[in-house]
Amino acid sequence: MDQTRAPFFERMQEFAASDAVMFSTPGHKRGAGLDDAGRALFGDALSVDVPHGGGVDTPHFSWGLLRQAERLAAEAHGGADARFLVNGSTTGNLAMLLATCNPGDEVIITRMLHKSLLAGLVFSGARPVYLKPAIDRAHNLPLDTSPGAVAEALRAHPRAKAVVLVSPSYVGVTSDLASIADICHAAGVPLLVDEAWGPHFHFHPDLPQSAMASGADASVSSTHKMLGALTQGSTLVLREGLLDIERLHTVVDMVQTTSPSVLIFGSLDASRRQMALHGRQLLFQALEMARQVRDEVGDIEGLSTVGPRLLAGRPGADFDITRVLVDVHELGLTGYEAEEILRDEHGVMVEMSDLMSVLFLITIGDTASILRLLAGLEALPAHRKPGHGASLPRSTGELLFAGEIELTPREAFSADTERIAPEAAAGRISAESITPYPPGIPIITPGERIRAEVIDYLRAGVEAGMYLSGLSDESFASLRVVR
Ligand SMILES: Cc1ncc(COP(=O)(O)O)c(C=O)c1O
Structure with missing residues (x-):
């Protein structure tokens, strides 16, 4: 064609x-x-x-x-x-x-x-x-x-x-x-x-x-x-x-x-x-810029990025280096605070921030823009807050998949539901999903039986500033469960 x-x-x-x-x-x-x-x-x-x-x-x-x-x-x-x-x-x-x-x-x-x-x-x-x-x-x-x-x-x-x-x-x-x-x-x-x-x-x-x-x-x-x-x-x-x-x-x-x-x-x-005509050249440039940003972030005190090294020992898995996740927690800053500094003081807008990190996308649309980004990142250590920052239980790995799946998402969605305090929800079947960032995986899905450990984890996370997506009550004062 x-x-x-x-x-x-x-x-x-x-x-x-x-x-x-x-x-x-x-x-x-x-x-x-x-x-x-x-x-x-x-x-x-x-x-x-x-x-x-x-x-x-x-x-x-x-x-x-x-x-x-x-x-x-x-x-x-x-x-x-x-x-x-x-x-x-x-x-x-x-x-x-x-x-x-x-x-x-x-x-x-x-x-x-x-x-x-x-x-x-x-x-x-x-x-x-x-x-x-x-x-x-x-x-x-x-x-x-x-x-x-x-x-x-x-x-x-x-x-x-x-x-x-x-x-x-x-x-x-x-x-x-x-x-x-x-x-x-x-x-x-x-x-x-x-x-x-x-x-x-x-x-x-x-x-x-x-x-x-x-x-x-x-x-x-x-x-x-x-x-x-x-x-x-x-x-x-x-x-x-x-x-x-x-x-x-x-x-x-x-x-x-x-x-x-x-x-x-x-x-x-x-x-x-x-x-189709120019993708290879345009992406070559974007990849070069992504490498430059990653290298320079590695030299900024208190900042680090994750990259293909995450995948050591996982053959066949791969990594897109144009997504640059910068961990700021060693500066005593949350990702939200870093986002605010970058936006308000440098006019640099981010893709996402969470408790620990800020995510930047480098695409075929970037040019000298990465210099603004690097200048903003270089200024972050001056905002260091010793002793402050995130102290979240870091891994949700053990908590995922712990709850029994009792109903399909449709059955849970269609069921008669009620709203109750999270602390009363252990043992009940969730009617909604809850996705904490990080890591961005639903920790509870609709139709799943809720476990007390998950509620404890979410409560600790929310108190530390964790963002929960998918919840009908974003303040986490209540949860919707099957009646
Ligand atoms: C993994 C994944 N799938 C699907 C979507 C939905 O994409 P869109 O926003 O283009 O509808 C998103 C959006 O962020 C996503 O992250």
Whole structure:
């Protein structure tokens, strides 16, 4: 296919230059219906914020240009077919589960699952068989899921409909997907990969091997997170064989809006062309910058980074060095405090902070920006707070997987529930998930029996400033349990 073309994006360029008047949605009519401030901020993009059908693409719902663009994306990512997604990889995760699992079906799925996969479990009614990732106890970080763990789960659950992994992890660790794909395929089970943080992997050999290159049956990646697509733009890539591709298309259409933003679609098309033509060079530069940041952080007193060394003795696992997790706790600072200093004093915005660390992403969009980042990091030791900082029990490793799974996430979600004090929750079945950062793995999932040790851990963590995600009561004053 001709990867120098971007059919959807090129049509948008033509449309932008036209004087067509719209008698359709959106109501702002190429910007005329918006006030001056709105027009000034959103600019030229308004003239192409038009309907997909009857605006940019061919009318009558044939989606000719979109499908051409998606097929180019499939080829660029090593798949047989692809779908452009709005609403991010969240849409792809929902679609992958809904396309493979009916209510009650078993699915082997990482416990390091993003909330969109948990939502997919609720929507599909699937019964999860959770896989435990390896944990680095020194840093309290989840690592990869081993091929052995997948093989064992498939042996114990031969009727499972799919294996679903998240790779890379939030800090950039990838699993040995090539070996895992072989194991899944030998069992006739598709491997579905949430590769939200790896849309760039396919385009440079110094990055971990992409899920599709490793043999996965489907991968979903957030093109918007690490490449040039507009926010929400993600790509679902499919391989033929073990998947019901028609059902996948149907569920994508069921979970995706009927009014997708052509700006997002166009940016996905443009980003694919850019990566197909120049990805290797652009990522070479990003990787060089990431190495520079990592080297210089290593020389700053009180700061350290984690990297591929985490994976010693874990063959097949790999690390994306463009994710730079900087541990600040030796300075007596929490990650939240470091984030505030970087933002308020240096205008440097971070991807995430937690009790110990701050995470920075280096992408193809970085230039001299890394000098600002380095200047901010070099200034951190001056804010040292001796004796202050995080003193959290560092590893949740032993606590994960301790609770019995009593109900599926859907059963727990649909059950009659009540809100009670956490201290009264031991022995009860949780109706919600709780994900402490670090390490970002749900410590309680909906349907799981809650243990007293977990409540004690969370209470200590919250008192030390730990961030809990997924909870309906973020103050941790109460928990929702099955009545
Ligand atoms: C592992 C993982 N999967 C899926 C998602 C959802 O991606 P999106 O924000 O593109 O919907 C995220 C978002 O952070 C994520 O971290």
